[in-house]
Amino acid sequence: MKEKRIYNFNAGPAALPLPVLEEIRDSFLNFAGSGMSIVEISHRSKWFDDVINDAAARTKRLLNLDERYHVLFIQGGASLQFCMVPMNLLKDGESADYVNTGTWSAKAAKEAKILGKSVKVAASSEDKNFSYIPKNISFSSDAVYVHITSNNTIKGTQWAEFPDTKGIPLISDMSSDIMSRRFDAKPFGLIYAGAQKNIGPAGVCMVIIRDDMLKRVPATLPSMLKYTTFSESNSLYNTPPCFSVYTIRLVLKWLEETVGGLDKMEEINRKKGAAIYSFIDSTEFYRGTAEPGSRSLMNVTFRLPDEELEKKFIKEAAENNLGGLKGHRSVGGCRASVYNATTLEGVETLVDFMKTFEKKNG
């Protein structure tokens, strides 16, 4: 059965690869010959062990992680990580550096402060409305970790290269660009990513943590808020969000076996980015909000000459099967989120629509 589908530019939850959705649908009443749905099988079964182990193994292969790294699946989204990171890794008397590149990094620092932790803002791009990624940052030599947000969904910026922290463990919220490109994971002590943008549905956060970070976890935390609870139980201390982990596994399988890995994925994402940014740069009608060297390949934020035209643009785009183009409610404007599952064809269709809209309204 052929379903009517739109081009989905949502910022998250976002488009997922069509073959993944089809596999979920086709096996939904009978998973792997079990006679049960994936949502009905026990998390203690061989079936689910295979799912969660494969999801972790594919993560390690795709990101080229060495044996010091553990892949955990935790509920609560990146927002829960904002407090779990300092709760687990920052002792009283110690301090951590945070780079403020917008809403989500600010929230991460705020939750650390709520806990009474010592946090220093090592750099910020607030002076120019978070339209760029700070460069040449001096980090505190005594910082226990440096926290960054690798991609900023609201402002449409992304770290092109990660900062040199002179050996201080990097911690990054990679919710909106994990698995979108190849990068060297070695400087990272911890990476976390809410799944609902690039790797799966809402309801699970992937946490990649290195051995030396696990050693910092205090014994006195509630069980569900300790990273060691998850690392020591293969994320099966209590019932995990099985369906979300299962979908991540299918997305990673698609990434490895259909797309062909992260180099290939990055190549496609660069083509998508080039298609839309080069068009935006060729006209005065649309105006990108991020500085060119800091532009995100995941979230393309732009404005039209006025807000009325923006409303009209979003409305007419939706009528043409191009959905999710409204900017974040906190900043307005337009945003095309072009995560891994968004195809080049989708981006080209959007650019064609933008051209037509400009001709009619420019």
Next chain:
Amino acid sequence: MKEKRIYNFNAGPAALPLPVLEEIRDSFLNFAGSGMSIVEISHRSKWFDDVINDAAARTKRLLNLDERYHVLFIQGGASLQFCMVPMNLLKDGESADYVNTGTWSAKAAKEAKILGKSVKVAASSEDKNFSYIPKNISFSSDAVYVHITSNNTIKGTQWAEFPDTKGIPLISDMSSDIMSRRFDAKPFGLIYAGAQKNIGPAGVCMVIIRDDMLKRVPATLPSMLKYTTFSESNSLYNTPPCFSVYTIRLVLKWLEETVGGLDKMEEINRKKGAAIYSFIDSTEFYRGTAEPGSRSLMNVTFRLPDEELEKKFIKEAAENNLGGLKGHRSVGGCRASVYNATTLEGVETLVDFMKTFEKKNG
């Protein structure tokens, strides 16, 4: 397409109503005409607002909750509630009573103690291996709340009637029997239930909280660990576990519109319980582990004459499309979980198999 399905007696994740699974499958590529999957739509969309509001409204109708109660959807399962409850509701210098009816109530009390909270075990059935529910309990007059586990999945016991706390707010983990029967919610200050047994898939915990409990929440907690964060945002402070909430909504719709409400559901569950317990009582071969007055209508725990026969029973049952009959790994034996979605036909098929197995091996 007719799928091969088994009779699923898993303790959780567990069987879900077949019409719910079919609706998810049939609309999985195009939810409500959106041209997107339910896992691809924005949690800030009208589509998802309708889903989460309907799930909450049906909960309030089914449980006959008055306007003082708020229905929240929180990640992390009941296990996260074990720490969130005391973190939010129990101040330093105050004390709460816990009734220990087995593994899960003990874990709830343990997490409160990890937080340094004052907890008193008001009653326990540990003396008889948790095979019964304590009666005539004297609660501490200064207890801020009384915590119970309404149904004990591992030991197969269930509170037939809730204890009289003389006005002290009751708090219950109802993960394994919520929506299985009619009860008076008024004595309850808070009810929580991991969805993966009676109301949905893993990945979301339903929390029902009363106004006076919300007033106890300290301002200084991390945002994701405060009940007020969820009550003030309609559970949309950050991205909720959309798919799990959506499935809960479908299950509750089925409960209201197909089953006909909780009175009807309870009637069916009593018939299922009678079918299996009356058979167990009629033979020496099978032996129920819970005391008759404390037996669970959700988890029927029983032993066979020896462990070899139990292994054989579980294996041959599985070969006859009766799955999930192994007891919890901490206690062994056999367990048939017969939640709402398990049909009377399924229970009768199980009883027939038990009879045949006894004839061959008794």
